[in-house]
Amino acid sequence: MTNAEKFENDGFLIVPSVIPQDLLNRVRTRIAAVCAGEYELGTPPNSRNIPAFTGQPPGLAKIDNAHCSDRTILELVSHPAIGQLAAAITGASFVQVFATQLLIKPQASGASERSSVGWHQDQEYWDGALQGELFTAWVAISDVTAESGPMHFVRGSHRWGLLNAGDFFSDNLDALKQRIREKQGGGAWDEVAGVLPPGGVSFHHRLTVHGSGPNRGTGPRVSFAVHLRTEKSALRPGKTWQEAGYLTDFADPIGSPVCFSTTKP
Ligand SMILES: O=C(O)CCC(=O)C(=O)O
Structure with a gap:
């Protein structure tokens, strides 16, 4: 099966080796800088939900649109290797970023920790503002x-609406899981873990059900x-873009960088 056929069949695709090692090393340094409040491009992330800074119990840190704050993170999220794979699995002639989330899931340390990501479909969070592919x-x-605590994808759930x-x-x-199964009508629940080495990338459809458990690594x-x-x-x-929350205006070249286009700029 080609990557496009796998994505069409399963609703996700796991690609182990995509981002070069030197870029990963540079990104790690810049993640630490952004987490410390250093915004090279002058723009803070849309939200910076880092438990250590917000007084919440330890848990998942979720930082929206850190690529608007930092050149190296921008380079990562708009990397042409991501764009080329995305174009190959969708057949698109144009691929553009419209939001990013930096997710740091600490090692599980106690019962009160909130570091899992509940099962959901991404379109639930975009449907009010965006439509299409x-x-x-x-x-x-x-x-x-x-x-x-890798992501788990439910194979074929992108066909559930x-x-x-x-x-x-x-x-x-x-x-x-119970609520989703009841709503869906009891289709097969076939979970696949998105295990990846550093620099690996998984792709998932906007309707694919996915989530992740605690980090016991x-x-x-x-x-x-x-x-x-x-x-x-x-x-x-x-x-309007004002109503689109953390989603970035398609006309903003930093917020919404193009990572693949068959038409020359
Ligand atoms: O990182 C995770 O465990 C979940 C991420 C997620 O929901 C997503 O990428 O759409």
Whole structure:
């Protein structure tokens, strides 16, 4: 099967080796800088939910649009290797970033920790503003093993339609699974772990059900979710970018960099 056929069949694709090692090393340094509040491009991330800074119990750090703050992170999320793979699996002539999330999942340390990501479909969070061909590239910065709380994808769930039964921010994966299955009508639940070495990338469809459990590995699980669109997508008629929350205006070359185009600029 080609990558495009796998993506079409499963609703996700796992590609082990995509981002060069030297860029990964540079990105690690810049992640630390952004987490410390250093914004090279002069723009802070849209939200900087780092438990250590917000007084919350230890748990998942989620930093939206750090690529607007830092050149090296911008270079990573708009890397042509991501764009080429994205174009190959969708057949697109144009691929553009429209939001990113830096996700740092610490090692599990106690019952009160909130570091899981509840089962959800990404379109649940975009549907009010965007329509059409949208999907996500998830870039592993650390070694994402079976123990470190990798993402799990439910194979074929991209054919279930938009269920609006998920919740990224819930820790109760069992209750969410039950709610999604009830809404969907009991289709086969075939979970696949997105295990990836540093520099590996997984792609998932906007309707693929996915989530992740706690990190029981030996270090933090560090990744970027890079939300992508093709030429077959648009801002919903009547909507404005002010209403689109953390999603970046397609006309903003830093917020929404183009990572693949068959037409020369
Ligand atoms: O990092 C995770 O465990 C979940 C990320 C996610 O929901 C996404 O990339 O769409």
